[in-house]
Amino acid sequence: MIDPLVRLLRFIEDSILVSSLTVMIGLAAYQVIARNFFDTGILWGDSVVRVLVLWITFAGATVASRNDEHIRMDLLARYVKPSSQVLLVRFRCLFTALLAATFTWFSLEFVLLDYEDGVKAFGDVPAWICEAVMPVGGAVIAFRYLLHTFFPPAQVSE
Amino acid sequence: MTFAALALIIAAALAGAPLFAVLMAGAMLGFYSAEIPLSVIAIEVYRIVDTPLLVALPLFTYSGYVLAEAKTSERLVNLVQSLFGSLPSGLAMVGFVACALFTALTGASGVTIVALGALLLPALKQAGYSDKFSLGLVTTSGSLGLLLVPSVPLILYGIVAQQLEVGEPFTITDLFIAGVMPLMLMLSLLVIWTLWHHRGGKIPRIPFSGATFWSALKAARWELPLPFVVLGGIYSGFLAISEAAAVTAVYVTLVEVVLYREIPLKKLPEVMIESMVMVGGILLVLGVALAFTNYLVDAEIPQALFEFMQTHVQSALGFLLLLNMLLLVLGAMLDIFSALVIVVPLILPVAAGYGIHPVHLGIVFLANMQIGYFTPPVGMNLFIASYRFKKPLLELYSACLPFMLVLLVALLLITYVPWFSLAFID
Numbered sequence: 194m195i196d197p198l199v200r201l202l203r204f205i206e207d208s209i210l211v212s213s214l215t216v217m218i219g220l221a222a223y224q225v226i227a228r229n230f231f232d233t234g235i236l237w238g239d240s241v242v243r244v245l246v247l248w249i250t251f252a253g254a255t256v257a258s259r260n261d262e263h264i265r266m267d268l269l270a271r272y273v274k275p276s277s278q279v280l281l282v283r284f285r286c287l288f289t290a291l292l293a294a295t296f297t298w299f300s301l302e303f304v305l306l307d308y309e310d311g312v313k314a315f316g317d318v319p320a321w322i323c324e325a326v327m328p329v330g331g332a333v334i335a336f337r338y339l340l341h342t343f344f345p346p347a348q349v350s351e
Numbered sequence: 352m353t354f355a356a357l358a359l360i361i362a363a364a365l366a367g368a369p370l371f372a373v374l375m376a377g378a379m380l381g382f383y384s385a386e387i388p389l390s391v392i393a394i395e396v397y398r399i400v401d402t403p404l405l406v407a408l409p410l411f412t413y414s415g416y417v418l419a420e421a422k423t424s425e426r427l428v429n430l431v432q433s434l435f436g437s438l439p440s441g442l443a444m445v446g447f448v449a450c451a452l453f454t455a456l457t458g459a460s461g462v463t464i465v466a467l468g469a470l471l472l473p474a475l476k477q478a479g480y481s482d483k484f485s486l487g488l489v490t491t492s493g494s495l496g497l498l499l500v501p502s503v504p505l506i507l508y509g510i511v512a513q514q515l516e517v518g519e520p521f522t523i524t525d526l527f528i529a530g531v532m533p534l535m536l537m538l539s540l541l542v543i544w545t546l547w548h549h550r551g552g553k554i555p556r557i558p559f560s561g562a563t564f565w566s567a568l569k570a571a572r573w574e575l576p577l578p579f580v581v582l583g584g585i586y587s588g589f590l591a592i593s594e595a596a597a598v599t600a601v602y603v604t605l606v607e608v609v610l611y612r613e614i615p616l617k618k619l620p621e622v623m624i625e626s627m628v629m630v631g632g633i634l635l636v637l638g639v640a641l642a643f644t645n646y647l648v649d650a651e652i653p654q655a656l657f658e659f660m661q662t663h664v665q666s667a668l669g670f671l672l673l674l675n676m677l678l679l680v681l682g683a684m685l686d687i688f689s690a691l692v693i694v695v696p697l698i699l700p701v702a703a704g705y706g707i708h709p710v711h712l713g714i715v716f717l718a719n720m721q722i723g724y725f726t727p728p729v730g731m732n733l734f735i736a737s738y739r740f741k742k743p744l745l746e747l748y749s750a751c752l753p754f755m756l757v758l759l760v761a762l763l764l765i766t767y768v769p770w771f772s773l774a775f776i777d
Contacts, residue, residue, distance in 0.1 A: 210627045211620045214413060218604070221406060221597035225590070243400045249409050250399060250638065253631015254371070256624065263369030264632050264688050285368035288359075292372040295379065300393035323400070327393055 202333065203259070209252040217245045240315035244323045251330030258337040261286065261346050282345040290338035297331035304328055356380050370689050371632075374639045381646035395642035399634060403593060404510055404523060409630045410596035411501045414603040415457035416626035418574075421613040424453060424466040426571040428474070433567040437559035439552070442478045443545045446471050446488050447495060447538055452578065454496030458503040461735040464493040468739060479554045487750035490736040491758070494724035495537065497687075497717050498530030500585055501596065504687050504720065505530060507637065508713045511695045514641060515648070518703030521710050521776070523592060527585060529710045529772040533718060536771055537761040544757045573606045633688055640692035653700035660701055667705040671766050674698065675719060682723015683730050690720060707769075714772040718762050725751045 220235070221242050227234040257263050261282075273281055308321040357380065364373040379389055399405060418424075431445045438444060449471070454463045468489035475485035497504055509523040568575070581599055584590035590598065607614045614622065647653060664670050681690050695716065702712045724732040727748045737744050765771050 207620070207624055211623050214409060214623050214627055217406075218410065218413070218597065218600045221410065221593065222601040225594045225597050229589075239403070242406055243403060246405050246409060246634070247397070247399050249627050250631050250634035253627040253629070254635040255631075256628045257632045261369075262628065262632070263371060264636055264686060265367045265369050266364055266373070266685055266689055281366045285363055285366040288363040288366075288368050288376075289372040292375050292379075295389070296375060296392060299390040300396070303390045303393035303397070306390075324393075324397060327396060 206252050206256050206333075209248060210256065213245045213248045213252065217242055217249070237316050237318075244314065247323065248326050251326045255330050255333040255337065258334045261338075261341055279345050283342050286338045286341040286345065290335050290342060293331050293335035293338060297328045297335055300324070300327040300331055353380065353384055370692075371635045371639045374636065374643045374692070378639065378643040378646050381643075381650060385646075385649065392639070392642050395645060396635075396638035398641055399638045402510060404506065405634065405637075406593040407501065407506060407596040408503060408634065409627060410593070410600040411456075411506075412458060412503060412630050413623060413626045414596070414599045415462065416622050416629075417603045417607050417614065418453075419457055419462045419466050420618075420622050421607040421611060423574055423607075424449075424470060426567070426574060427453060428467065428470050429567040430571045430575075432474075433560070433564040436557045439556060440542075440545045440549050440554055441556065442475055442554075443480065443484075443488060443549075444542055446475065447492055447541050450489075450492035451496035451499060451534065451538065454492075454494060455499035455502045456577075456581075461493065461732060463496075464489060464732060464735050465739055468493065468736065472740060478557075480549075483746075483750045484548070486736070486740065486742060486747065487752075487754045489740075490732055490747055491725050491751050491754035493732045493735070494721045496534070497721045498534045498714060500527045500530070501581060501592070501599075503633070504691060504717060505713075506592070507633075507688070507691050508695065508717060510637070511640070511644070511691060512699055512709050512713060514644060515696060515699050517653075517700045518707070518709040518712075521708075524585065524588065525710050525776045526713055527592075528775050529714050530717075532771045532774060533714050533761070533765045536764060537718075537758060540757050540761050541754070544753070548753075573610045577602065577606075636688060636692055640696075643692075644696040647696055653697055656697060657701040657704040661704070667707055668767065670702070670705045671707070671715065674702070674715070675762065675766055678716060678719035679723060679726060682720045683726035683728075685723075686731060687720045687724075690723075691716075708773055710776060711769045711772045715762075715766050718765050722755060722758050722762060725755065727751075 220238055224234050224238045304321050304324045307324060312320040314320040314323045360373060360376045378392060382389055382391055427449050428445065431449045432442060435441045435444045450463050450467055453467050457463065471489050472485055496502060505526060509526045581595055584595045585592055608616055608619060664673060681694060699709060699712060724730050733744060733747050737747055
């Protein structure tokens with residue numbers, strides 16, 4: 194039941210990452226050439242590129258959640274005996290899932306507020322479209338870590 | 352209640368919860384107890400969009416991954432070797448220089464050890480260097496180049512430090528210029544030590560061959576302009592850092608996919624995803640850290656820390672000495688990104704209170720982290736090298752020790768002689 198959903202999710206995340214980066218590289222490079230050699234440039238070009246950074250951040254972070262590959266401090270885990278490892282993993286994944294869920298909630302509040310007020314990010318583009326990646330990404334991360342809590346991923350030791 | 356929540360957060364951090372979750376929890380707890388609405392977290396994270404400099408990060412990281420995927424490392428070593436190979440201990444110098452350049456381009460994520468180490472280690476041994484020396488060289492050089500543009504930690508320090516707005520104002524270019532001399536100092540000391548270690552002509556020299564040089568040059572012809580575009584563009588001020596990053600990304604893709612044809616077009620999305628996962632992880636932490644920092648500043652924690660420090664440590668020199676010890680320990684335990692976003696907001700205001708220039712502090716901080724990468728028992732590069740070269744950790748500890756001592760001397764000089772960092776800054 195859950196498998197096709199996860200696969201679809203993966204495909205969407207991968208697509209967002211690849212297309213965001215491709216557009217970003219193309220647009221940023223075009224701006225450099227246009228600005229330095231022809232003294233022009235797309236007015237909203239830099240804004241789009243910066244919003245894409247946010248999109249990449251959240252798409253990349255959700256992909257990193259697939260196998261629990263986020264940056265961590267990991268001071269204790271090394272010294273815990275393997276039999277207790279699973280418990281430790283469950284604990285930290287539940288903690289992360291709860292935090293991501295909280296973030297989803299409050300960023301949703303932020304997005305809805307901008308939606309109601311009709312705030313524009315740049316040009317005619319409403320801000321909520323740019324911001325929506327935060328609650329969506331947060332929700333996916335929360336979902337992934339909830340899964341990890343119940344089905345702890347195999348531990349990759351360094 | 353607050354105390355229990357704090358204990359829970361610390362427990363989660365120790366258990367290895369992702370840093371973004373730990374920082375987010377810390378910031379939320381802080382804002383909650385200050386009765387600030389928690390949606391402020393989302394507003395803070397959204398500020399990623401207001402930081403034009405951040406555009407450089409995904410672009411440079413992507414370029415680095417592309418270069419690591421192609422045979423760039425091989426061509427780099429061949430070229431540098433054909434140039435310096437005829438000098439005494441030439442190949443060792445090749446190792447230092449090639450590693451520094453490659454680390455700057457790829458970010459110090461262990462890629463250098465994996466990509467360059469595998470080439471250098473057998474070459475060094477074949478040239479007559481001892482096992483121990485060769486192993487020490489490739490392991491410690493994996494983080495050399497952290498101070499050179501466009502290394503990601505260097506850019507990140509700039510972003511975090513400028514965010515804080517304490518101490519003397521500086522531009523990001525100031526920071527890039529500041530890193531050059533300290534890196535040269537490290538390279539010089541390493542070379543001097545290597546020459547002394549192999550004095551008496553123990554290592555046979557390979558005569559310079561014009562033909563070899565020419566063929567290495569020809570092989571690397573498309574990648575050769577790269578350092579000039581990046582370093583030249585940025586240092587001359589012709590390109591802003593994000594512009595240089597964009598040009599690099601396009602150029603590198605063109606070179607490796609179309610001209611060298613070492614990365615099939617079909618494989619490119621895979622490289623993109625791999626690199627953007629790394630970027631996503633770093634930027635999410637940074638976004639949350641911006642919120643966390645804001646809370647710290649609001650709560651006047653750095654000030655309290657400074658006042659506490661001042662009652663115990665009077666001089667800037669004493670502070671720096673203490674800082675070095677603290678950072679060496681932290682550098683070995685934390686990865687560089689965690690250290691950057693947690694420690695810099697705490698120490699920079701304190702350092703500024705002692706009259707230390709933020710640029711100088713940044714160089715000192717990164718130089719410490721660089722050594723932390725291979726500080727026993729848990730420096731990250733030690734694990735990577737142990738895994739990559741199938742050597743026990745204990746052997747690596749002893750192999751790295753002499754290099755570490757040399758770099759510690761460099762660190763002391765960089766710390767106590769601000770001139771190395773600040774000579775070319777107004």
